[in-house]
Amino acid sequence: MQTSGREFSLIERYFRQQASPDASVVLGIGDDCALIMPTPGMQQAISIDTSIADRHFPADAPPYLIGRRVLNVSLSDLAAMGATPRWFTLALALVEADDDWLAGFAGGLFSAAEAGDIRLIGGDTTRAGQLVISTQVQGELPPGTALTRAGAQAGEHIYVTGPLGLAAAGLALYRQQRDGPQALVNAYLDPQPQLATGHRLRGLAGSCIDISDGLLADLGHILAASAVGAELDLAAVPLDEQAIRLFGYRQALQWALTGGDDYQLCFTSRLDRAALAARGIEGVCRIGQINQADGLVFVNRPADLTITSTGFDHFA
């Protein structure tokens, strides 16, 4: 799209503001391309995510939180690979150029960028009938150390980095406009990428994925990519006390398994919890074990639990 004066000042005003210069950015926002100097010998990890208003986030959510969320969701993919965040680009399709909205959005975006230590180096700004935001992130890691989905092996423990189902509970509260614990609503609106844990898991995890579509769907991706099976202890899946109190155990468990949007990591490792803790990986929950056999077997499944879907499928 041709850059009009108004659009140019919008980019200047809201997106050219990131302070911390970085020698790796040879040429940032303002030219036809950004130029970067990758660290010699490092592998580049690249991922893009698109968020559509009222599909991936509520259009009426605070713009500051939308800004944080779109970047943090992309950073979660870097976390899941064990990559160190470096640079990102932003494609914005806006319904209108509202100054208050843009200021809030940019504030949230850069707060997440600062926390994730990643620099905005370019993007694209257009007008559309619907608010659509794409973030492309690029990170680095030593060759051969990426945490892929394909490395799970029989005998490894299966872990998650934190309680699941909170985001789905938070979304339900947000939609019902019910008063509820802010922690649940924040779990949905303001997810935190597990960058430090992903980084520490290099060399310790056989496989890793971030849980964006629900534990069953995402663990299923690991099993398929690694050609292994697993035993999953449903009684060991960490849930949130407040979600259980508000919605009941069965609903909380159902959301943990199929709800999505939690952005915790699910990983496999030969190490037990004590050995992981000794390497700085604390607070993780062991939820099962990888085995040779095909498919996923549940242990401690409540008799009345029906698993209706294994996660969110955009084309279902």
Ligand code: ADP
């Ligand atoms: P071109 O028309 O050459 O593709 P644009 O007019 O789209 O360039 O963008 C001008 C400059 O502003 C480019 O450097 C581009 O990367 C940057 N830019 C455009 N939109 C954004 C945005 N939303 N965030 C960050 N940088 C942006």
Ligand code: MG
């Ligand atoms: Mg150009």
